[in-house]
Amino acid sequence: MASIKDVAAEAGVSVATVSRVLNDHPSVSADARTRVLAAVEALGYRPNAVARSLRTDQTRTLGLVISDVMNPYFTELARSVEEEARALGYSVIIGNADERPDLQDHHVRTLLDRRIDGLLVSPTDGGSPLMLDAARAGTPMVFVDRWIPGVDVPVVRADGRAAVRDLVAHLHRLGHRRLAIIAGPAATTTGSERVEAFREALGACGIDLPDAYIGQGDFQAESGRRVTEGFLDLPEPPEVVFAADNLMALGALDAVRARGLRVPDDIALAAFDDIPWFVHTDPPITAIAQPTGELGRAAVRALVDRIEGRPPRSVTLPARLVVRRSCGEGGESGESGRTGADGQDGDNSARNRSQS
Incomplete structure (x- = not known):
């Protein structure tokens, strides 16, 4: 492996001149710079990053x-x-x-x-x-x-509060009233913030968030599966499960399918953190997208x-709601704008739900 001395000898300059060229120092003539760079290329020289960091403290x-x-x-x-x-x-x-x-x-x-x-x-x-x-x-x-x-x-x-309000308003327009959340860890700011945003958005629509409709997850798929199973076992299961991240949403989808149920015919599903996979699920999942x-x-x-x-x-930066078909939107979903299918209630009339 070539050394800095080899480069200096090849270019016909001093080691100090080679060092100045490699560190882009201005006090080197154009001719010397050209010869040094040609020698570096010819010998395949690579500067020692560790040694350089000791000299520059970076x-x-x-x-x-x-x-x-x-x-x-x-x-x-x-x-x-x-x-x-x-x-x-x-x-x-x-x-x-x-x-x-x-x-x-x-x-x-x-x-x-x-x-x-x-x-x-x-x-x-x-x-x-x-x-x-x-x-x-x-x-x-x-x-x-x-x-x-x-x-x-x-x-x-990203600030997801406005997007969560858009989501809840969208679900309310579709006729959903029993909304549950799979929360992330309360010790994380995103975990606590998303629950609070969800609660506030429900309150703006006149909907309560019972303790039974708050499930504690950990931002991983298994917790989404476990929490959703608990929701489905309730005497009055929620009509919508909102997962506070994408992996928990996938776990929730697994739990619903394991019971032989269908989204959104039997229970609707929405997620925070949109991912490319969501357009390929059946149905595609309505989600809040961050500008990652x-x-x-x-x-x-x-x-x-x-x-x-x-x-x-x-x-x-603002997050935004991407409306697809996992909450009963039917064929009117879209990905432009913040909510897409405003006012569309899909085929919700076929389902019985309590009204508030």
């Missing part, structure tokens, strides 16, 4: 800790983060917390030990002393999707601003 590397790599939402988020970071000259090391606070902290500790320049985190809970200490120590950090209240770190997230790619790109830009000495800022 590794040009970002850390990303996501909550669950199996969740398509976080997979898309990670992809957009990596693409934007690469465009800005940074590499990304990804850690998967698997919705476990201990594993999250393991990844954060490992990334900090590797001298990353900055950290993007979607926290699995709100009580990590490690991240609190890192933020207080001045580690460049941005929370994405989820955040830890009280920690002075920029947050890049935009979130990832905005999070990287905020973090790089912090690293490079520019004032970072928090970013909040």
Whole structure:
């Protein structure tokens, strides 16, 4: 493997000149720069990133800790983060917390030990002393999707409250009155916020949310299956199950089908976090879509601003309702606008439900 001395000899310049060219220093003549770059190409020389980081105190590397790599939402988020970071000259090391606070902290500790320049985190809970200490120590950090209240770190997230109100109003127009939710972990900001938004939206329509219609999930499919089975066993099951993330929605769909029931004929289903698969289910699932790619790109830009000495800022983007056919919309669903099938009640007249 060629060394920097080999490059210098090939180009007929000093090692210091090669170093200045590789670090894009302006005090190098055009001729010397051309010869050095030609020698680098001819010898296949690759600079030692570790040695360079020791000289510059930068590794040009970002850390990303996501909550669950199996969740398509976080997979898309990670992809957009990596693409934007690469465009800005940074590499990304990804850690998967698997919705476990201990594993999250393991990844954060490992990334900090590797001298990353900055950290993007979607926290699995709100009580990590490690991240609190890192933020207080001045580690460049941005929370994405989820955040830890009280920690002075920029947050890049989607606001789903308006989309949840649109969803509940849509369900109300379709004639649904018994609405249940599979909630995410209360220790996460997204878990608690989505339940509260759902409760407020129901209240605006004059609908209560009984305790029996709130099922505690963990943002993974098995909990969606378990909670939905409990709903179906109630003396008066809900007419709609709203899953607070996509994996729990898929678990709910499995539970409904395992009982020999059909969506939406026997029970309707909606989800937070739209994914490409939802258009391929039977029926396609009505969902709230987050601007995932935009979130990832905005999070990287905020973090790089912090690293490079520019004032970072928090970013909040709107989520939107995508209407399909899993709530009894019939053939009038659509994906343009926020609600699509306003006023359409599909074939709900064939079902008996209590009216409020």
